[in-house]
Amino acid sequence: MPETMTYAAALRAAMRLLLSQDERVFLAGEDIGVYGGAFGVTDGLVAEFGEERVRDTPISEEAIVGLAVGAAITGMRPIVEMQFSDFVANAMDPLVNQAAKLHFMYGGNVTVPMIVRAPGGGGTGAAAQHSQSLEAWFAHVPGLKVVLPATPQDVHDLLLAAYLDPNPVVFLEHKLLYKTEGPVELRSRAEDTPARIGEAKVLREGTDLTIAAYSIMTPRALEAADGLASAGIEAEVIDLRTVQPLDIDTVRASVKKTGRLLVTHEAPQPVGVGAEVVAGVCESDALDYLLAPVARVCGQPVPMPYARELERAVIPQVEDVEAAAKELVNA
Amino acid sequence: MPETMTYAAALRAAMRLLLSQDERVFLAGEDIGVYGGAFGVTDGLVAEFGEERVRDTPISEEAIVGLAVGAAITGMRPIVEMQFSDFVANAMDPLVNQAAKLHFMYGGNVTVPMIVRAPGGGGTGAAAQHSQSLEAWFAHVPGLKVVLPATPQDVHDLLLAAYLDPNPVVFLEHKLLYKTEGPVELRSRAEDTPARIGEAKVLREGTDLTIAAYSIMTPRALEAADGLASAGIEAEVIDLRTVQPLDIDTVRASVKKTGRLLVTHEAPQPVGVGAEVVAGVCESDALDYLLAPVARVCGQPVPMPYARELERAVIPQVEDVEAAAKELVNA
Amino acid sequence: MPKRDPTTPDGARRSLLVMWTIRRFEEALEELFARGVLHGTMHLSIGQEAVAEGVAAALDEGDFITSTHRGHGHAIAHGADLERMFAELLMKDTGYCRGRGGSMHIADVAAGNLGANGIVAGSMTIATGAAFSQMMQGTGKVVACFFGDGAANEGAFHESLNLAGIWSLPVVFVCENNQYGMSMAVDKATAGGSIVRRADAYGIPGVRVDGNDVVDVFRNTSEAVARARRGEGPILIEAVTYRYRGHSKSDRNLYRTVDEIEQWRKSRDPLDRYEARVIDEGWLTSDQLEECRIEARDAVRRAVEAAFRAPDADPADLVGAAYA
Amino acid sequence: MPKRDPTTPDGARRSLLVMWTIRRFEEALEELFARGVLHGTMHLSIGQEAVAEGVAAALDEGDFITSTHRGHGHAIAHGADLERMFAELLMKDTGYCRGRGGSMHIADVAAGNLGANGIVAGSMTIATGAAFSQMMQGTGKVVACFFGDGAANEGAFHESLNLAGIWSLPVVFVCENNQYGMSMAVDKATAGGSIVRRADAYGIPGVRVDGNDVVDVFRNTSEAVARARRGEGPILIEAVTYRYRGHSKSDRNLYRTVDEIEQWRKSRDPLDRYEARVIDEGWLTSDQLEECRIEARDAVRRAVEAAFRAPDADPADLVGAAYA
Ligand SMILES: Cc1ncc(C[n+]2csc(CCOP(=O)(O)OP(=O)(O)O)c2C)c(N)n1
Ligand SMILES: Cc1ncc(C[n+]2csc(CCOP(=O)(O)OP(=O)(O)O)c2C)c(N)n1
Ligand SMILES: [Mg+2]
Numbered sequence A, B: 001m002p003e004t005m006t007y008a009a010a011l012r013a014a015m016r017l018l019l020s021q022d023e024r025v026f027l028a029g030e031d032i033g034v035y036g037g038a039f040g041v042t043d044g045l046v047a048e049f050g051e052e053r054v055r056d057t058p059i060s061e062e063a064i065v066g067l068a069v070g071a072a073i074t075g076m077r078p079i080v081e082m083q084f085s086d087f088v089a090n091a092m093d094p095l096v097n098q099a100a101k102l103h104f105m106y107g108g109n110v111t112v113p114m115i116v117r118a119p120g121g122g123g124t125g126a127a128a129q130h131s132q133s134l135e136a137w138f139a140h141v142p143g144l145k146v147v148l149p150a151t152p153q154d155v156h157d158l159l160l161a162a163y164l165d166p167n168p169v170v171f172l173e174h175k176l177l178y179k180t181e182g183p184v185e186l187r188s189r190a191e192d193t194p195a196r197i198g199e200a201k202v203l204r205e206g207t208d209l210t211i212a213a214y215s216i217m218t219p220r221a222l223e224a225a226d227g228l229a230s231a232g233i234e235a236e237v238i239d240l241r242t243v244q245p246l247d248i249d250t251v252r253a254s255v256k257k258t259g260r261l262l263v264t265h266e267a268p269q270p271v272g273v274g275a276e277v278v279a280g281v282c283e284s285d286a287l288d289y290l291l292a293p294v295a296r297v298c299g300q301p302v303p304m305p306y307a308r309e310l311e312r313a314v315i316p317q318v319e320d321v322e323a324a325a326k327e328l329v330n331a
Numbered sequence C, D: 001m002p003k004r005d006p007t008t009p010d011g012a013r014r015s016l017l018v019m020w021t022i023r024r025f026e027e028a029l030e031e032l033f034a035r036g037v038l039h040g041t042m043h044l045s046i047g048q049e050a051v052a053e054g055v056a057a058a059l060d061e062g063d064f065i066t067s068t069h070r071g072h073g074h075a076i077a078h079g080a081d082l083e084r085m086f087a088e089l090l091m092k093d094t095g096y097c098r099g100r101g102g103s104m105h106i107a108d109v110a111a112g113n114l115g116a117n118g119i120v121a122g123s124m125t126i127a128t129g130a131a132f133s134q135m136m137q138g139t140g141k142v143v144a145c146f147f148g149d150g151a152a153n154e155g156a157f158h159e160s161l162n163l164a165g166i167w168s169l170p171v172v173f174v175c176e177n178n179q180y181g182m183s184m185a186v187d188k189a190t191a192g193g194s195i196v197r198r199a200d201a202y203g204i205p206g207v208r209v210d211g212n213d214v215v216d217v218f219r220n221t222s223e224a225v226a227r228a229r230r231g232e233g234p235i236l237i238e239a240v241t242y243r244y245r246g247h248s249k250s251d252r253n254l255y256r257t258v259d260e261i262e263q264w265r266k267s268r269d270p271l272d273r274y275e276a277r278v279i280d281e282g283w284l285t286s287d288q289l290e291e292c293r294i295e296a297r298d299a300v301r302r303a304v305e306a307a308f309r310a311p312d313a314d315p316a317d318l319v320g321a322a323y324a
């Protein structure tokens, strides 16, 4: 029986399961112990599993990710946290030049099974250096997988799937999602997770246009679809869930049905994941089904501002999606 | 009268001009002094301008870029070098969280006029950690400009344009281009540069398809176009030259004329600049002119291998562009 | 603000005024936060005022600072306008960053505050670059770089001290050791257990000062600044202090005891101590003391009120704003 | 390879053999490079063989190393198969990395070589993580982390030593100070002028050894390894040595004199010195010496020949190869 719980709690439950199930798993990051993490995600885990396995680290992002790489290639299953995803800027070498490359570069003789968790996104007034959505960087790097769950159930299931994956996984959570609630079926073994990295999910069927979203834009797209429905427009809403690998087939199939594509994410538009979704559609036979140019609803191309109204203007809102969808359908 | 010179020499001449013209300009980087830089680009400049202004640094990429930021906001005009563009992974914080953000984040009260030069790309057998093409990352970051010159004349002119720009510019050179030769009109003042950041250039007119390229893929695309011509296919070749800002108008106009689009870059395909070009076309009325799905010819989605034949297989070659173009036209 | 000597009557008045202003400013912010008129979070430096003022007082007009996420005090001591600071936090177009920066990003580059920074140790390489700039331009100016005990474990700390060391750059690195990096006790995070000891690794002087004694901070910083100005290179100052409030607004203070906080507050408060000293030394009378307090309180009040009346930050101005 | 003591007859034979093998291996590479059968560039450690062997000899079976761009010697001393190394450089499918890595990326994780790394200081955080892993798993194994003098100025150095320090991780940091980071003299790059002095900043022992004396390297590393194995934490060893060849194939050696190179080669060559010692101490006879040399030469020859016969790396295998 599914329980109602928050995204943060469902994520914590997944970590608890992994810590219980596999002694090779450990957590490391800044203030993840008694503080419970900047967003309370790891709250209580240090009491349960001890300071050895739920490790507070110094403020040393490069060492945190490097620690994970070294531990992963010698038999551990690290789950490390960047306190805000922006700080991964300090850890791009171990993540991109090391974790992503070792398996290939060393001829396949090593695997790097590690998870880097990082909260991204704006809406909290934390401004330019604490609000970025950087998934596009990671999705561009062969060797990394990139997961962005939108619901409590998915964050639970996909963390387990990330653990089962022998590759380095960048696991991007959105700060505003932590407190959202939903029904969650807790798994009792990681292997029970039904989620697969690389599988999108059609959350709402529709006939007039396809909206492809992920992370925080998934609930916003669903809300927009409700609004659109009352205006007589039936949107099909796809939650991509993972952007590397990207389940482009699901998007293509939907576009063939609806004839219109809108992609939305909070990250800025230029060279974002949305561009990849569009390209993936337009280089296939789905192109022929397009009844109108595609639309992207993305973050404005500025750093994230602090002031509430500025932040709102930069971040795509429900009404932005709705307006763009209407324009697309009525064009 | 234009002289024939290499890409490296034309670039060096631009730096020489800037060092002569403006005492606020300095160069800093690893082994850029007596060693002349890993690729000889700065050869001789330390003898001419002294160790103060042509500064060898310790191996500290984060400090090198941070140095540039601090110097730029206090009146200097730094041009710093990452010895290989891969090492910018160590300097993403000063580049992305600082240089790109300060102007906006501090309310417009500061500018950050700096250039980060970095050689990218494969083909030299330097393998996974010394061969990446990372322009997609930077093009995704509001506040950065991203330039990738393909010819000796352009590298000269665009470095001057980058100097004239009050924003941080990521200036990506391709290792294999350094030794390529071409006619160069040397400018005698930076202000004389005709190049504008954000302007693509149609290098060859054609009617059957548009090939959009940049950096090393520009000469390859031109060579492919020659091959295509002898097969009766007239390709229009566009050198994008800068990818942030991206001159999508030029691409759209061309697609309206040719009805077919092929984009090519050496970086891996997923969430690369090519996706942005495709999206920029397909979200405009140029979509209606497309006679066939778009095509991307990009680096294979693996880290760059060492062995010559593997490297060749990963990097898009002239014949790959040619084959894809033929398929596109004959589809 | 011009240099001031907190061990003289005139300087004492000014330094005390600055310290009270910092405290009242942050207390006012707490109130505004409680009223729900602010956005985001903030990091208060209440209890650490002597570091900001001791350092800033030692700087000449034209010298630079770089600051941190916990930077209100640095900005105020370096002469920031209170109204523009409040305006920034209140999301006004008249704020230092036009409402784009907020608490963590107060900057006034023209006036020598190169900016608060949300990235731990993020300003250290920038300070180094600014110091390089002074050397190259021969300005004779010095950069004071504030950072925390937690920041001392970032790679940027190492690369900055090394670069400043080999090039003898005019930068004074000021570590505010307030005992914790968020929840992490400095002893747990710092191999070797001492931040100041790290100076020796770079062949530069290191000095540990009582960060709750504005005079001690001032004297040592003055010497460091003079040395840097003479071209003799960087120094690392470790100022031992304490933060009374939580790390930020979400802190439940689970990593320390109420007792510990009270201990510091009761016996080592920088304002209490400096006031006692000021009276003891006869620099100011108790009436003058009270005037400082009132002046600080009133200045803060006036500034908040004025800031409230300013126009809001305008979303319409965002287009193209990422670029100069 | 099993532990060996270069101050015993049997150990001397093995250590000498390793050192000659490294030299002959790299000389063979130079020849192959000159013949144009290699791709890319390479970084030779000729002149530095005593560091690789002195460290590797002090390690037990099952201990780990992490290596650098100049890593052939480390790999060989740690027991790498010469044929698979040549095969890698010759772009063969039988190479350590199936032709995907090349000179800078020889790794044999299963055998404890966690890999050469093209990123300066890139393996330092990885070594720290591997050491953490040993501690968590209670294996009693130790990690030896090679890095260069230039690497000591990267942020990763600082973060690694700090983390290893606070957690008392079983890692021995071995700095091969060969006087230059590419063209940058160590004195110009290193604030404070000493790498080993940095150990103190992390509260860990630092020891400077003669990197051209395999016995000195071995003894100090043995102690460091024993200490780390006892759970007493990391150590920083600075091994002073010299690189005879250019940094890589593109080096014109403009930053140093031929004289300087000759000086080191003539008076401090690690092979010359060890051979003299081995004879002096009576550990080996000069016939046995000669046998070592011949054995090394022949092993290298056989390995090259065999590697040449192996099948080429296959582009068809690249599909999906980025992922496990
Ligand atoms: C690179 C980076 N890592 C982590 C953080 C999150 N964070 C903000 S402040 C802080 C603690 C900083 O400690 P310290 O340097 O001692 O300064 P203090 O807060 O005590 O003034 C942390 C972990 C950050 N902002 N930037
Ligand atoms: C992060 C990074 N920066 C720069 C380089 C380019 N580079 C390769 S080796 C080298 C010199 C390294 O010096 P050192 O650490 O002393 O090692 P050595 O070459 O002397 O063995 C440089 C600058 C690199 N590979 N990685
Ligand atoms: Mg602190």
Ligand SMILES: [Mg+2]
Binding pocket: D148, D149, D150, D176, D177, D178, D179, D180, D181, D182
């Ligand atoms: Mg060296």
